């Protein structure tokens with residue numbers, strides 16, 4: 001990991017008021033510490049077991065972001081550890097987060113994941129489900145819905161990627177008008193190593209970057 005690259009990326013993002021989540025999945029704790037020692041605190045992980053193990057070994061002031069697909073039976077393991085859950089994609093999952101957060105005496109910040117890519121395999125809510133979950137969630141006292149998250153198609157077609165990000169921003173702008181006791185949209189988490197510049201042009205204020213910082217992953 002190059003500190004020169006990190007610093008220039010950080011400057012670029014700070015100027016645009018975009019926060020950086022360093023995605024450290026599959027990478028050893030040494031790599032995380034290197035970035036930590038440069039002052040970075042926000043790290044993203046995709047797998048519950050890996051997050052639990054890393055968090056136990058690393059400084060307690062790291063802000064962990066869970067960015068993977070979360071199974072309901074694993075929710076209770078991460079509630080005490082994470083700052084923000086990015087990938088909430090069902091009412092069932094949000095309900096479970098609410099229940100476990102209540103037990104832990106915490107209000108859990110969440111982003112709703114919206115399906116914007118053409119690829120069927122990607123997770124996320126469609127527009128109808130998004131509206132439903134927001135209505136149903138109004139009674140949940142231990143979650144705070146603070147934004148949306150999405151992943152564009154993995155494609156070289158930049159106009160497709162741009163259109164997908166734009167569609168997510170449109171949902172974001174629409175829902176920002178709504179404010180209930182536990183809904184206040186401020187965070188638009190979109191953009192990864194390959195497409196973060198386009199994502200920012202289309203309104204992102206939080207990017208999740210892994211391979212550009214830590215090198216490509218084997219698995």
Ligand SMILES: *Cc1c(COP(=O)(O)O)cnc(C)c1O
Nearest residue numbers: 023067192193194208209210211
């Ligand atoms: C792995 C991952 C990233 C980071 O991907 P890179 O292409 O390595 O930057 C971002 N978001 C999610 C949801 C991921 O799973």
